[in-house]
Amino acid sequence: MVHVPERNPTRFDDTPFNGPPTLNLESLLMKPAVDTPRTLPDGTPTLLEETRLPQGILVTEDSQKEQWYVGSIDQGTTSSRFLIFNGDGEPVASHQIEFKNLYPKSGWHEHDPHELVDSVEKCIEGAMKQFVEKGHSKSDVRCIGLTNQRETTVVWDSKTGEPLYNAIVWPDTRTNSIVRELKGRDGAESITDLCGLPLSTYPSSVKLMWLLENVESVKQAYQENRLAFGTVDSWLIYQLNGGAKAEKPVHVTDSTNASRTMFVNLHDLQYDDKLLGFFGIDKFKVQLPKIVPSSDSEAFGKLANGPLADVPITGCLGDQSSALVGQCGFKPGQAKNTYGTGCFLLYNVGEEPVISKHGLLSTVAYDFGRGQKPVYALEGSIAVAGSGVKFLQNNLGFIKDSSEVSTLAETVSDSGGVVFVTAFSGLFAPYWIDDAKGTLFGVTQHTNKGHIARATLEATCFQTRAILQAMEKDSGQKLESLAVDGGLSASDLTMQTQADITGIPVNRPGMRETTALGAAIAAGLATGVWRKLDELNEVNQVGRTVFEPQMDKEIAEKMFKRWEKAVEMSRGWMHED
Structure with a gap:
């Protein structure tokens, strides 16, 4: 493990990639919108005398020292x-x-919309209270970005909201039988x-199918x-704009989220009649959100209400795309792995989608519009990462806080031959085994809590290696290093294990809030905070x-x-026969 000293110790608290840190919004924010630049001695253009920002704000060189701020909504699984x-x-x-x-039945996973x-609105209130107490005001917040858990499906009555x-x-698996059919x-x-999926x-496609088949109120609204x-993202944006009471309700989604529904043609980023027909969805009976760029x-x-009422939402990205943007993964070949509730590895493949032949997802990395082509990624998704640690904490009582998992795992030198296939929701990429169940192998009288804790952490690392191997086959290139972020990346033991199992260096920066930062970047690109991605090369x-x-x-x-053998043995546990 090599530690690169910080030049600026007051950094973030949780996420990374290949991009330098001190993000100087103050200077970047003042970049001009037109080109009549003065230059530095090396010929590099510098600031114009003035430029206009959203909301009619005139920025002059005299006001460059004034501080500007960007808000970011980060709506996750927990x-x-x-x-x-x-x-x-x-x-x-x-x-x-x-x-x-909410887990009403085995394999079912729900949230109250x-x-x-409410949680987002209260978070805005709480953060703004802190902000004002530090001497700032609402007018200092230029714009807001939003990043969100993907695939999670919400349906509502368009008349009442x-x-x-x-x-x-x-990760809900109630749609197993639908998928088999x-x-x-x-x-x-x-x-x-x-x-691409x-x-x-x-x-989201099969979740909507289940709702139409099993919930009477949904069937009736459809008819x-x-x-x-x-x-x-669509649900939050709709409600934050005032919902059904708004003069003109806002029902949109961005390209990154839309690409996770299976309703969208990955090549033109439009709803596809063949795809909708395959899933039995009549586009004239269901109101699908308009697809717009991420910025x-x-x-x-x-925002219609609250302490930031009238501040524009100008950026939106699905959480994993947002983490890639926040880590400045703007070049083909750059990759990041986020260790959150699940684990998600995105690999930038450039402006043309690559359809995986080895069990990966093809998705939109980001789409910043304004004449720029969308950028695509190969993705490997792991259903259980941090949620495996939560399982040890909440279900088995091994630890009192998730931060204690590394300490417990370090009480033993290895897993003692224990392998834990954490298939609580089946297995995602690159296996796609829907009928697998979480299975412990290699348990003996020698096994203790430390062995199981270590095996839980190793499970994510093994699946990451499997994804990297699939990416190497699809792309024809071996990744030279892996940038990491997310809560579980704070564990030195897990990151060292990841490096050992994959055989490549793992890069964890000090600034860990890259998912939220990505949404802020998308918002800022739409409002003149940044004009070009090159201006972000030194971030993080x-x-x-x-x-x-x-x-x-x-x-x-x-x-x-041994892990691969355990994966094969975990198949079929959902079938009683």
Whole structure:
């Protein structure tokens, strides 16, 4: 493990990639909108005498020292947050609220849609209270970005704005039987080529099918043409703009979120009649959100209420795309792995989608519009990462706080031969085994809590290696290093294990709020905070820690083969026969 000293110690608290840190919004924010620049001695253009920002604000050189701020809504699987970033890219105020995760039946996972909105609004209030107490005002917040959990499906009545059922969360597996039936339909083999996603319980499409088949209020709204569908971004933007009471309700989604539904052609980023027909969705009976770029000065509307009423929402990205943007993964070949509730590895492949032949997802990395082509990524999704640690804490009582997992795992030198296939929601990429169940192998009388804790952490690392191998096959290139972020990346043991198992360096920067930062960047690009991605190249490099592989390659190979054997043995546990 190599630690790169920080030049600026007052950094963020949780996420990384290949990009330098001190994000100077103050200077970048003042970049001109037209070119009559003065230049530095090396010929580099510098600031104009004046430029106009949104809301009619005139910025002159005399006011360059005035501080500007960008808000960021980060709505995740277990909590919502609102952060306000200052000119150095540091959150000067933030507020976080955890909400209930509902598990009404085995394999079912739901959220109360109202609670999602309430938590976001309370986070904005909490962060703004801090912000004002530090001497700032609402007018200092130029714009707001939003990033959200993907695939989670919300349906509501377009006339009343009321949800018709709980949100069905992305790892929910109640649609297993629907997926099996779909795989047997004519045309199933061509679906991935159109939308980039394999048939599984993961995307929004099968969740909507289940709702239409099983919830009477949803069926009726569909027949009466008042059924509104959306992922969490659409639901939040709709409600934050005033919902059904708004003069003109805002029902939109961005390209990154839209690409997770299986309703969208990945090549033109439009709803596809063949895809909708395959899933039995009549586009004239359900109101689908309008697809817009991830960065837009008008499409997402503005907050209708609260301490930031009338401040525009100008950026929107699905959380994993947002983390890639926040880590400045703007070049093909750059990749990041986020260790959150699940684990998500995105690999930038450039302006043309690459349809995986090895079990990965093809998705939109980001789409900043304004004449720029969307950028695509290969993605590997792991259902269980941090949630595996929560399982040890909440279900088994091994630890009192998730931060204690590394300490427990370090009480033993290895997993003692224990392998834990954490298939609580089946297995995602690159395996796509919907009928797998969480399974412990290799348990003996010697096994203790430390062995199981270590095996839980190793499970995420093994699946990451499997994804990296698939990416290497699809792209023809071996990744030279892996940038990491998310809560579980704070564990030195997990990151060292990841480096050992994959055989490549793992790069963890000191600034960890890259998901929220990505949404702020998308918002800022729409409002003149930044004009070009090149202006962000030096973001998020400070205070990095590099974990170099230390394990003998033969040992790592044996461990991985044992994991692969365990994966095969975990199949079929959901079938009683």
